[in-house]
Amino acid sequence: MRVELTVNDQPVTLEGHPMERLLDLLRERLALPGTKEGCGEGECGACTVLLDGQPVLSCLVPLLQCGGRRIDTVEGIAHGPARGMVEGFVAAGGVQCGACTPGIVVTAWALLERNPAPTREEVAEALAGNLCRCTGYEGIFRAFVKDLPKDSAP
């Protein structure tokens, strides 16, 4: 099937199997490898992208449901509106091995767009679906609970 969608503000046409994963389409056809495959079964959050502004797991989104939709990946977000947020995230020690980082950046950006000054509990709930096995989440909380509202101001 042929599907037209918008990825990081660019119109894109994709042809493929209706059950092809958005994750594979982004990485292999659109040369956007920033979105990572962690578990491939909806458990880890590494492949999070925004679908019409909502965080979703791109390993669980089929091409079938991408027509007319707007996708924002970590490339578009981190090099665009969230640049300051990402710098604060790195400075706070939110990154160690980096495997979960793109998914956390995308999910956190979605949270901050809705709630620019989240509490620790709100960050924990928003990131409940993003597994990080390095940081113990403390660096992540530091970045988003305190530093970020200042740094991410446009």
Added chain:
Amino acid sequence: MSGLPPAFSPRSLDEACRTLASEPGLVRVAGCTDLMVATPERRLAHPGLLDLTGIAEIRGIQESAERLTVGATTTFGELRQSPAVRARFPALAAAAAQVGGWQIQNRATLGGNLANASPAGDSLPVLLALGATVVAVGPRGRREIPCTEFHLGYRRTALAADEILAWVLLPLLAAGTVQAFRKVGTREAQAISKVVVAMVGRVDDGRIADLRLAAGSVAPVPLRLKAAETVAQGLPPGSEAAERAGLAAASAVTPIDDVRSTGAYRAWVLERVVRRLVLELGGS
């Protein structure tokens, strides 16, 4: 592009039913959060696909004087945020908030949870306890299936191959009815449940009345715990009723050992969770 399965995205329920009638074997899909987990071989082997998420009439929540009507493709994110669901059915809002993480809640649907028919589906015991009814639509018209009759066996439902699960009807409860939901998993978030329990009941004239208990992950299907309901019904609320209900619940099930837990642990936890939920009815 030969070899690709046909895929349809109808915009109305009528169009969806006609498509399903003319192309038997289409897999009906909504949030895809279960379907996409399959191995690539299985994921790419479906004979054809019918995407239900573009049908406006089966998405969203409507409230009337008697009930809430929830469209089958309403997501758990929409359920947990709905003021009507939070006010009328806090147990359902609580279950919706514990289905996966934010990303899953943005995609996974109530109808999908029912139709996928996993015994671990978090919303299913809640729907049983709330006395919900499924509305299926197909070539023979519209029929209502009580949730207690919807799950026939492990991953088997009463939905016919040519029917579409369109709505879930939730009858409003009498004032003063208590609702409770408890999920026990490996961790608080994003875990498939080991045991999940819902309770609806009230205290009438100092006695437990209209008690409905249901559990998931303890049998091949989500289960009403009728024996537990019967022993506690009519007793004054409190520790004796709670204890009896817990013991009756645990002895009514024979859960299995699997990758997530053991049968013995599940029965033990079920007994304690039922006891605590019944205590929430009040009393000493």
